[in-house]
Amino acid sequence: MDLRRLVYFVAVAEELHFGRAASRLAIAQPPLSRQIAQLESDLGVMLIDRSRSQIRLTQAGSVLLERARDVLERLDRTHREIKRIGEGFSGHLRVAFVGSATYGVLPNVIKAFRSAYPDVELALSAMNNAEQKRAVIQREIDIAVARPSLEDEELKSEPLLQEPLILALSDTSPLLERQVTRLAALKAETFVLYPRKPRPSFADHILNICLEEGFIPKSQVLAQDYQTAISLVSVGVGIALVPKSVSQAERPGVAYRAYEGHNPGTALSLNYRRDNRMPHLFNFLKIAQDVMRRQRKQ
Amino acid sequence: MDLRRLVYFVAVAEELHFGRAASRLAIAQPPLSRQIAQLESDLGVMLIDRSRSQIRLTQAGSVLLERARDVLERLDRTHREIKRIGEGFSGHLRVAFVGSATYGVLPNVIKAFRSAYPDVELALSAMNNAEQKRAVIQREIDIAVARPSLEDEELKSEPLLQEPLILALSDTSPLLERQVTRLAALKAETFVLYPRKPRPSFADHILNICLEEGFIPKSQVLAQDYQTAISLVSVGVGIALVPKSVSQAERPGVAYRAYEGHNPGTALSLNYRRDNRMPHLFNFLKIAQDVMRRQRKQ
DNA sequence: CGGGTTCGATACCGCGTCGTCATCAGCGTG
DNA sequence: CACGCTGATGACGACGCGGTATCGAACCCG
Structure with missing residues (x-):
């Protein structure tokens, strides 16, 4: 039964x-x-009764007419549906992000994407770098918002945001009285650091900064992530270096201060498989670039 | 979008x-x-991701797979459905019949058709000859079971049953005492006749029989149909000639007797448009023939 | 009742598309 | 590095589709 x-x-x-x-x-x-x-x-089966000048449908013909209309209409709808998915206006996109991206630009990017592509179902999930890397390679997610980036032959990485580090201190700390704090002046403080694995870790990053400033923190405490670090700071365990955007989440007992000294900052990046050609991905990247450009202008 | x-x-x-x-x-x-x-x-739209040795469906491809399966399955079902209608195993058939066919063979034919073609929806309706003729020509019905038959250039007629006439008498009639009644002996009785239009009518038929027997009934009463005629007989208005099958419906106050004399009988026929080629019609005709053949054997 | 008109069916032709075989190109593997 | 596997590409023959011309039947109308 040919469609034509x-x-x-x-x-x-x-x-x-x-x-x-x-x-x-x-x-x-x-x-x-x-x-x-x-x-x-x-x-x-005869479909058309041609016995008269005025032709007429047989019973089989009437039924086929109904069915054919239905099928043709379905195919038409399917055509449009497929096309929308192919253009990235419909379908779904799976995005994972590190917890520290929750504040800052990511929400804006998500919002912009949502309003530009309201019919795309966004599946968002929080993961650390290691989980992200595994998931994006296994194609469980399409985009990984990582800090600083995921390095792999299979993956491509695009910078999303470069931001400076700032100090997180207990709000009862005497250090708050100074206008500016030189990092090296804090060598005696307890530093909250982060998991050492996988290398190179954010812990290494922080320690390198200290080394650049000529010291190694004497006292160190480990936290799984920035939220935990901030919690430790809030109860007076020590001080921490965190991305500036983390300070957007106000937290009782915690104060933030810029510091003087080596500040390579920290990068947030968008990571995805090189062979992932889905239009949703490119649309997301484009939206992210737009949002960043607009934010930089302000 | 080609089906292949x-x-x-x-x-x-x-x-x-x-x-x-x-x-x-x-x-x-x-x-x-x-x-x-x-x-x-x-x-x-790309439907298949060929970037690896193991190919993979894109989102558009996955959706198309679902939709395509659905459409193909619908087409397959439609194919079978149409075929069944084309073979007369499904669909509907519209049959009209004269009231006097209600007893006798028609119920058997209907039953046989129903059991042979249980999925064919039979639309049955009672009509007199004039209504049947109009309806079958207008294609409002497919088969007319008429008495004796419908004559028209557009129509074809097949005999269904030839049955003798018998006398219907009041059960208090003195005529019942004789074994056999000669029709001419009843010339003084009141005859129940039938509508004169359209010509040739069943009234003409009866009067012709009387003429053959050498008399014209002196006293005549008109009834719309056999049922009315029987009612009139039951209340003692007169006597009537009716098809033998009508006697199958027992009626208090009415007795039936064979008579001696000219008895051309009366025919029941199947009538349909010459140009009606629907398989249901042929199936019905075949079933009717089968039933009649079987009934004749008994 | 016969000629003209209308409408679907048939005959034949050219071209596009499909399927075949042969071959190429990329990737993974021993 | 060579080989095998897999999908893409090229060249060619065959079939099917659509086009024009024409037929045949039914209907209309004077």
């Missing part, structure tokens, strides 16, 4: 006239007659 | 392997690759 024949049949069934149907289909009448005859012999 | 391509796509999507899909479709691999590529360019 179904379309032809619907035209004939609706016009009840081969000539008019043919001109509606923009073909000549003879091929139309033949296609209908062919359809009938394929099905082994 | 949809079938091909489903095969590839299910096998996730062009070679296997091609052999499943019993074609070579190159045309399959080309057809899929063609489908993709028709839709303007």
Whole structure:
């Protein structure tokens, strides 16, 4: 049962006239007659009663008309549906992000994407770098928002945001009285650091900064993530270096201060498989760039 | 969107392997690759991710797979449905019949048709000859069970049953005491006759019989149909000639007797448009013949 | 009742598309 | 590094579709 024949049949069934149907289909009448005859012999059923000058549908023909219309309409809808997915206006996109991206630009990017592509279902999940890397390689997620970035042959990485580090201190700390704090002056404080694995870790990053400033923190405490670090700071365990955007989340007992000294900052990046060609991904990257450009202008 | 391509796509999507899909479709691999590529360019959407040795469906491809399966299955079901209608195993058939066919063979024919073609919806309606003729010509019904038959250039008629006439008498009639009644002996009785139009009417038929027997009934009463005639007989208005099958419906106050004399009987016929080619009609005619043959044997 | 008109069917032809075989190109693997 | 596997590409023959011309039947109308 060829689709063309179904379309032809619907035209004939609706016009009840081969000539008019043919001109509606923009073909000549003879091929139309033949296609209908062919359809009938394929099905082994008469569809059209030609016994009179005014042709008429048989019972089988009436039923086929209904069914054919339904099928053709479904195919048409499917065509449009598929096209929208192919253009990235529909479908779904799976994004993972590190916890420290929750504040700052990511929410803006998400919001912008949502309003530009409201029919795309965004699946968001928080993961640390290691989980992200595994998931994006396994194609469980499409985009990983990582800090600073995921390095792998299979992956591509694009910078999203470069931000400075700032000091997080207990709000009862005497250090707050100074206007500016030189990092090296804090060598005696307890530093809250982060997991050492996988290398190179953010812990290494912080320690390198201290080394650049000529000291190694004497006293160190480990926290799983920035939130935990901030908690430790709030109860007076020590001080921490965190990305500036983390300070956007106000926390009782914690104060933030810029510091003087080596500040390579920390980067947030968008990571995805090189071979991932889905349009949603490119749309997301484009939106992210737009948001960043706009934010930088302000 | 060609149907063949949809079938091909489903095969590839299910096998996730062009070679296997091609052999499943019993074609070579190159045309399959080309057809899929063609489908993709028709839709303007990538359906298959060929970036790895193990191919994979894109989001658009996954959705298309679902939709295509659905459409193909619908078409398959439609194919079978249409075929069944074309063979007369499904669909509907509209039959009209004269009231006097309610007893006798028609119920048996209907029953036999119902059991042979249980999925055919039978629309039954009682009509007199004039209504039947109009309805069958207007294609409002497919078969008219008429007495004796409908005559028209557009129609064809097949005998269903030839049955003798019998006398209907009041059960208090003194005529009952004789074994056999000669029709001419009843010339003084009141005869219940039937509408005179349209010509030739059943009234004419009865009067012809009387003429053959050499008399014209002196006293005549008109009844719309056999049931009314029997009612009139039951209340002692007169006597009536009715088809033998009508006597199957026992009626208090009425007795039936065979009579001696001219008895051309009366025919029941199946009537339908010459140009009506629907299989249900032929099936019905065949069943009717079978039932009649069987009944005659008994 | 016969000629003209209308409408679907048939005959034949040219072209596009499909399927085949042969071959290429990329990637993974021993 | 060579080989094998897999999908893409090229060239070619065959079939099917649509086009024009024409037929045949039914209907209309004077």
